[in-house]
Amino acid sequence: MPSLPGRISRGTVAAALLIGSSACTFGAAGPVESAPLPSPHSQVADVPLPAPHAGFDYQIGGPYQPPAGVQVVSRDHSAPAASGLYNICYVNAFQVQPGAEKEWGDLVLRDDDGTVVMDPDWNEALLDSRTADKRSRIADKVGAWIDECAGKGYQAIEPDNYDSFTRSQGLLSARNAQDLVKLLSERAHGKGLAIGQKNTSELASSRAANGLDFAVAEECGQQDNCAEYTRYFGDRVIVIEYTEDGLRTACAKWGNTLSVVRRDRDVTPKGDSAYVRESC
Template sequence: MSRLALILLACLSSASVMAKDFPAAGAQYDSQLGGAYTPPAGTRIVSRDRSEAPAPGLYNVCYVNAFQTQPGENAWWQANHPDLILTAEGRPVEDENWPGEYLLDTSTAAKRGALADIIGDWIEGCARDGYDAIEADNLDTYSRSDGRLKIEDNLAFVGLLIEKAHDLWLAFGQKNGVGLLDRADLPAFDFAITESCQVYDECGPYAERYGARVLEIEYTDTESRFFEQACAARGGQFSIILRDRNLQPPGMPGYTYRSC
């Protein structure tokens, strides 16, 4: 065998070892974004905030709030990158459903590049910590921006993040955004995380796009029949759980965790 062939074989072998897998189809899942804790028995996939350590021995998804700020980080953003916060009449545009979270400004290529450098550093941190995949939240900020952001802005930005994650051998999940699934410019997401798709009759399009690579969360602040219907329809295919809306740890008021 030639020296070139040996080099190519070594590279291919290295890539196959380094490459990250997708979440296992239908495996028991838990979302712990409200605080890390020992996963329930049988759990194989866990989502945790990037500030938390991954769960040993499981498939770990690293949560980053990629399209808007966390309330505890607003001072940092305003001190270091005020131009990357979306504003209206000189004031930050705030998510009406999550007080204190400001929308990030993805409206120009220059701002998308600057944001990708910042969020890219977070993704690198996830990789160093041993995570397997990325969950980037609030892809739909364009819908809450009063026209200041476009769908194309956010898709272009998340494309940069996906490229960064893939370079680090991390899978990348689409968080919600069912209306984007049939777009020709949808970036190369590897799996989906969907909230309340049973409630809104949105689960089918995710299956069409991602097959069984879907992590589904139904919540206790909707009728209990939706979780039961989800399990009856897709249990064993999707990874389906019932959680309290704030995804709290055990012992906190309202904590709920069930799987199909």
């Protein structure tokens, strides 16, 4: 079944706005950045990056024909890439899809009583990234999806639930999350793919050390914390809002520099009665 969006960022540290600039070009896979941004936004790896301020559509709930003007699209790893666009491949990398716990065995996080630690909002079990062995095994399984994405013609990876440590009952740490995302970054870059930081603005300052190339920020307009991402990612930030107020704020403050879209919260495909898509 299609993956669902993760939690909004819990970062609360105020950050100054530093917007980087770069030249862009349009290739066969859609717009990509043709030159690295200056420090502190320097390109982490020699991989194609989504162009800043490109038309974006978030299709992780199911693929459909992208609307006119869309140049960058994010889809679930089970879906085909969209022809002629820059494609971002969504993988649930830090939690387990509902009902799939048995597929992960001892990699599912349990508390001292042996109870599976769940994300209550999405009914997803958390993955246990506390040891190097378990992180390696998680990365191998997620890495198979990354390889699949590369084979389908995607240009980037969006590993969701990077912030799962914040709802782990204190069992996981930010260091655990970063050590795992480094493994995923190495796998993605080894396949020639960029990798985005999903939410978790409190770790944005370590984006270069963690090998992260751009950011996907849910509701930073609603939370008024988009600057926590742009400080470290420059204009390589994709903003997804789920409310009219969030879209209004994001467009007013960032509509001229960042990719901004509003979707319905379940990210339903076009044609569904719940479908919503708006942009600046």
